[in-house]
Amino acid sequence: MTHPTPAVRARILSVSGHELPAYLYDxxxxxxxxxxxxxxxxxxxxxxxxxxxxxxxxxxxxxxxxxxxxxxxxxxxxxxxxxxxxxxxxxxxxxxxxxxxxxxxxxxxxxxxxxxxxxxxxxxxxxxxxxxxxxxxxxxxxxxxxxxxxxxxxxxxxxxxxxxxxxxxxxxxxxxxxxxxxxxxxxxxxxxxxxxxxxxxxxxxxxxxxxxxxxxxxxxxxxxxxxxxxxxxxxxxxxxxxxxxxxxxxxxxxxxxxxxxxxxxxxxxxxxxxxxxxxxxxxxYCGWYATEVLDVKSSHGEEFAVVRGGTHHMRTPATKGHDQPCSVLPVDAWPHPWPRPAAAADRVTLTGQLCTPKDLLSRAVPAPGLRAGDRVAFALAGAYAWNISHHDFLMHPRPAFHFLGPPSTTA
Ligand SMILES: Cc1ncc(COP(=O)(O)O)c(C=O)c1O
Known part of the structure; x- marks a missing residue:
């Protein structure tokens, strides 16, 4: 399943942008x-x-x-x-x-x-x-x-x-x-x-x-x-x-x-x-890495969205050379006085904040009209994701962690 579970979706949409990125485990x-x-x-x-x-x-x-x-x-x-x-x-x-x-x-x-x-x-x-x-x-x-x-x-x-x-x-x-x-x-x-x-x-x-x-x-x-x-x-x-x-x-x-x-x-x-x-x-399958879009731009005919965080939090797509499955959670509110960038094409490549072209999370994602401030939830982030990542590269803040569902009473 690419889409977050209802509990994960509700939590992603309830936190403010600066509380992202976050790992959410259902x-x-x-x-x-x-x-x-x-x-x-x-x-x-x-x-x-x-x-x-x-x-x-x-x-x-x-x-x-x-x-x-x-x-x-x-x-x-x-x-x-x-x-x-x-x-x-x-x-x-x-x-x-x-x-x-x-x-x-x-x-x-x-x-x-x-x-x-x-x-x-x-x-x-x-x-x-x-x-x-x-x-x-x-x-x-x-x-x-x-x-x-x-x-x-x-x-x-x-x-x-x-x-x-x-x-x-x-x-x-x-x-x-x-x-x-x-x-x-x-x-x-x-x-x-x-x-x-x-x-x-x-x-x-x-x-x-x-x-x-x-x-x-x-x-x-x-x-x-x-x-x-x-x-x-x-x-x-x-x-x-x-x-x-x-x-x-x-x-x-x-x-x-x-x-x-x-x-x-x-x-x-x-x-x-x-x-x-x-x-x-x-x-x-129980984990999602959720973040918000910071910037959207066109480069040599290809559309890019830069999200908060990146492969220093979720190295999985870099190590396996794949596109991490994801879904967009649109957010209509735009609280800033400056204009809101938005994708002009239907497909957008999602990248992180690292200064390397290898910081690719998912390429050519169907996301027409994707805007800064929208949220993205990357699925299948419950294994070999945070714990295999190079967290300290570039000294960006660490993600938050949310564990959803009743806590375990016994192991
Ligand atoms: C000895 C051993 N057992 C189990 C596993 C778990 O493999 P997987 O997560 O692909 O099921 C690994 C993974 O490298 C391993 O090295």
């Missing part, structure tokens, strides 16, 4: 969406939310009733998420975990480490041995899911907007290291660790059939590994990366088809816990 819409995702998944499939998509505490707590846990990818996320949703299961991912971060996770009692290399496994084993309560062999041992960079079918590589696997990348273990890693975890070398299974986050931007094909190949590969070593691998996490279509926001990821496919996969592997960890497709 927590009711987020809860409804998360509930629908949960309902589409079989009971046996666990849903973790990848906090990196949007780690605002209000978002994390609103998702609480619908998720089984949270995936964190740094010491910062770990501390933040543990505080925002205390006591909820966390999985610690990410390449280049520092010893201090690993120790912090062990101290917090994190039970799932997504291990990215043999070196990281050695460090984790050493630190887990150091932090284990002396003489207590029954103390819970941290669990390991070995992250692998597995082959990706050509169709998935091509369909993906960001491939983290299936080609040379710094993510996960090479499959050639699989036997060594499993042996180290099962032959008594690392007695303070427990091998739980396999993790793979191979690509982003895949639709449901492609995601299912990836999940099937990861589970089959993990089952072969378990059989080869005659060890149980009770968990497989097939990652996130569910497609969000910025060009056609109404075309949402088919959670029903995906859930049905995961159900068939789970049935074929009794005793296996399947887990997914989406971020973008969970939180993108």
């Amino acid at each position: 927590l009711t819409a987020l809860r409804d969406h998360a509930a629908a995702i949960r309902a589409a998944l079989p009971e046996r499939v666990e849903l973790y939310y990848a906090a990196k998509a949007n780690p605002e505490a209000e978002i994390l707590t609103a998702l609480g009733p619908y998720v089984d846990g949270y995936e964190v990818s740094s010491g910062g996320e770990l501390a933040h998420v543990a505080k925002a949703v205390p006591g909820r299961p966390l999985a610690f991912s990410g390449p280049g975990k520092t010893p201090a971060e690993i120790e912090a996770a062990l101290d917090l009692g994190v039970q799932r480490f997504h291990v990215e290399s043999l070196h990281e496994l050695r460090v984790l084993a050493a630190l887990a041995a150091r932090t284990a309560p002396a003489g207590d062999d029954r103390a819970p041992r941290p669990g390991v899911l070995l992250r692998f960079n597995l082959p990706l079918a050509a169709a998935s590589l091509e369909g993906s907007s960001l491939a983290m696997g299936g080609r040379p990348t710094p993510f996960g273990l090479d499959p050639a290291d699989a036997d060594t890693a499993v042996r180290l975890l099962t032959d008594g070398t690392y007695p303070r660790l427990r091998l739980l299974g396999v993790h793979a986050h191979l690509a982003s931007g895949l639709d449901a059939p492609e995601q299912l094909a990836v999940a099937e190949s990861v589970v089959t590969w993990a089952a072969d590994l378990a059989a080869r070593h005659r060890v149980p691998l009770p968990e497989v996490n097939v990652g996130g990366g569910m497609h969000v279509d910025y060009a056609a926001p109404e075309r949402r990821f088919d959670w029903t088809a995906y859930g049905a496919g995961l159900g068939r996969l789970a049935e074929a592997h009794p005793g296996l816990t399947l887990r997914i960890e989406p971020g973008r497709a969970v939180s993108a």
Whole structure:
């Protein structure tokens, strides 16, 4: 949906221009969406939310009733998420975990480490041995899911907007290291660790059939590994990366088809816990970045509107090279004594206040007659938007944040 929800629209129109730009999150819409995702998944499939998509505490707590846990990818996320949703299961991912971060996770009692290399496994084993309560062999041992960079079918590589696997990348273990890693975890070398299974986050931007094909190949590969070593691998996490279509926001990821496919996969592997960890497709739709038009001008035959703020607040269109979907909220009042600039053409390119031609939010938007003072709401701003942006460039003011809908009572 490109248009803001009624609650978001009313709030955008109720604040004055200098209170913009603002991020507005509709927590009711987020809860409804998360509930629908949960309902589409079989009971046996666990849903973790990848906090990196949007780690605002209000978002994390609103998702609480619908998720089984949270995936964190740094010491910062770990501390933040543990505080925002205390006591909820966390999985610690990410390449280049520092010893201090690993120790912090062990101290917090994190039970799932997504291990990215043999070196990281050695460090984790050493630190887990150091932090284990002396003489207590029954103390819970941290669990390991070995992250692998597995082959990706050509169709998935091509369909993906960001491939983290299936080609040379710094993510996960090479499959050639699989036997060594499993042996180290099962032959008594690392007695303070427990091998739980396999993790793979191979690509982003895949639709449901492609995601299912990836999940099937990861589970089959993990089952072969378990059989080869005659060890149980009770968990497989097939990652996130569910497609969000910025060009056609109404075309949402088919959670029903995906859930049905995961159900068939789970049935074929009794005793296996399947887990997914989406971020973008969970939180993108609940957020809007709203602003007002400051100036409208023509340049070499093209119409431009400069809005308050820009890609230093919402970097998403710059990183992904797309036009952020948006809608115009006309404002009739014009309180100034000077004339009001307005677009002469039907299509207007919306840019921010930065001194760079890269500060493009949306090109050739159908907005006939767009005027200074009108408001613009950019949709799909609930994921990888504010938190990936270069806020301090040019020292413009930061946006306001509005969380709409009843606050969460529990996580
Ligand atoms: C390990 C891991 N899991 C999950 C995600 C979430 O991906 P998405 O937000 O595309 O669903 C990412 C994103 O980079 C990731 O690196």
